[in-house]
Amino acid sequence: MTDLLEMQGISKTFPGVKALDDVSLTVAQGEIHAICGENGAGKSTLMKVLSGVYPTGSYDGRIVFDGQPVDFRTIRDSEDRGIIIIHQELALVPLLTIAENIFLGNERATRGVIDWPETYRQTEALLAKVGLRETPGTIVDTLGVGKQQLVEIAKALSKNVRLLILDEPTAALSESDSQALLDLLLELKGQGVTSIIISHKLNEVRRVADSVTVIRDGATISTLDARQGLTEDRIVRDMVGRDMAHRYPDRDRRAGEVLFELQGWNVWHPEQRDRQMIRDLSMNVRAGEVVGIAGLMGSGRTELAMSVFGRSYGRDIAGQALVRGRPVDLSTVDRAIAAGLAYVTEDRKTLGLILDETIRRNTILANLDGVARRGVVDETRETEVAETYRRQLRIRTPSVFQKVMNLSGGNQQKVVLAKWLFTDPDVLILDEPTRGIDVGAKYEIYSIINDLSAAGKGVVMISSEMPELLGMCDRIYVMNEGRFVGELTADQASQEAIMSLIVRE
Structure with missing residues (x-):
């Protein structure tokens, strides 16, 4: 040849x-x-x-x-x-x-x-x-x-x-x-x-x-x-440059109290008035737990996440959301953040980041009050916060003044995580958190997720990669056509078990 x-x-x-x-x-x-x-x-x-x-x-x-x-x-x-x-x-x-x-x-x-x-x-x-x-x-x-x-x-x-x-x-x-x-x-x-x-x-x-x-x-x-x-x-x-015998870092699995719960959640399509996207769905997430949502493309996973986070998707949304057993108002993004929720979108470049802005500015976007004095952003404090998360999440960059568009996909994803971690959420919804990043960066993202669960946070992980869900999650809800068609513990879950639940419906 x-x-x-x-x-x-x-x-x-x-x-x-x-x-x-x-x-x-x-x-x-x-x-x-x-x-x-x-x-x-x-x-x-x-x-x-x-x-x-x-x-x-x-x-x-x-x-x-x-x-x-x-x-x-x-x-x-x-x-x-x-x-x-x-x-x-x-x-x-x-x-x-x-x-x-x-x-x-x-x-x-x-x-x-x-x-x-x-x-x-x-x-x-x-x-x-x-x-x-x-x-x-x-x-x-x-x-x-x-x-x-x-x-x-x-x-x-x-x-x-x-x-x-x-x-x-x-x-x-x-x-x-x-x-x-x-x-x-x-x-x-x-x-x-x-x-x-x-x-x-x-x-x-x-x-x-x-x-x-x-x-x-x-x-x-x-x-x-x-x-x-x-x-x-x-x-x-x-x-x-090293062996990765274990693609997913080990974690001490200890689930605590129920942090977040949905009861009878229903969502209709924003434009097609006769099309229901989410049907009478109920779920819960405990402190220290990573809960996965599996399903084929179009099953309603992203629509569910967006409807929960400030009703960013859908209309005629009905049902009840509870944080630590108390009903909460999630009708706007500000109220969802105040209730302790954060949402890392599947499209980081369009919905997660301002690509032409610096790491520093992107890091504080979801919590401006955290770096402001009398309504004015304190740039020294802003830099300190960005530097803290740069070190904590190991964002590879010469400076927090670097524009986000110049970072690799994995480092961009870390900036999105930094933005939401600065809001100090109780529950993080991660929608395709490792899409388009390499195996080394994936391992680092997985380690961050494990650190969050160890700190008592609740994590909801939506992923199209079933091995990723199997390697990271304590429980997995299986979704099809806007409904949960099954729930599997880590011991019960396998690719065959997930697919059998989907095709059975």
Whole structure:
């Protein structure tokens, strides 16, 4: 198998940070090559060098593509050679059609006039290749994330892609959509398309990858043959620099008094008046307990969490909420916080953080009174609070004055946790708390959760990763179509037991 790509001695420096240090990468023609590493290891930076986002001259080293040295000064230069990158944040225009998105900037035109019949004909052929049944005139905003990923791949195919780069392609997808996307990558491989996939989901890496390159702290650690019985533990060891025999930290499980309780909770869809999202649901969380909520995408887990936290979702919400046995008013976010609740959303970038603000400012957002004197924020106190949580949660950053957008996903998640811990809650609702972060950062988040439970807090953990729920939770509620269909203790719980409860309904 001949080499399609060689990246030799790539080094890239930002002010005060060496992001890449003499990194080398070789990708064979027709293979699926995975790149693994912790958040901040340099994976995305390396791909931005390859795709021309960071142009020739802004880094040291050289790139050889298809046997020839290349200099990419723009993204267009790399695309002209057939190198297409699909970022984790999709680059589609929501209000344009599928056809318009696929050929945007690459229009099928004659003498400056778009040939719409030809555009639609080619779009239909591309959609058939990626297995998407929608029509070319479908507005992209009406599609789910999984289908939007397929539109991005169709767009890449329209540019005669030779090397397809996907950055965390399944991070926001359901399990079924993830499997469909991985199947498509294997099909494209059969058609001669070479792929590079960046992923934290090691089970997916092992399923599709021919080889794996591990990057740690901006340096190449190893390149492994995935076809020779490669284990997840081996990848993890190279990623974090140590063995992780126990993916989930040990915890002394001691449940105390009931901290939080829901009784007969009902929620209706905010727009579809005849659609009930949560049906007569009851649950409780004890002090020192981690309670999981398992369920398929669309089962109502996030809708439940948002409806509880200040009625951020839904209408005609009915039922009773109690904290330490006393009814509480959760009708607004301020009242939910005052009642002792905190909610870490599943979408940290849109709903959890102000990305263009500093760590310091994000840390105090949910509790301004805690750093204010006579209604004015005390900036010295604000810095002290942010520094305290930076050390406590081990947020990797040179300074609390760093903008959050410049942090890795794991460190961004720690800032969200810091923001809510500063409100001193009794109960934390964590919605997909480790989505899109690496195994090392996950372990640190799990350790924080254990510290909270040891301090007598109650934790509600919503996760699409069943091994995570099984490894962390004392009890698991199983949810389907807006109802709890079962409750399992840690001893009773297994992936089979959870799925059997879901499919039985």
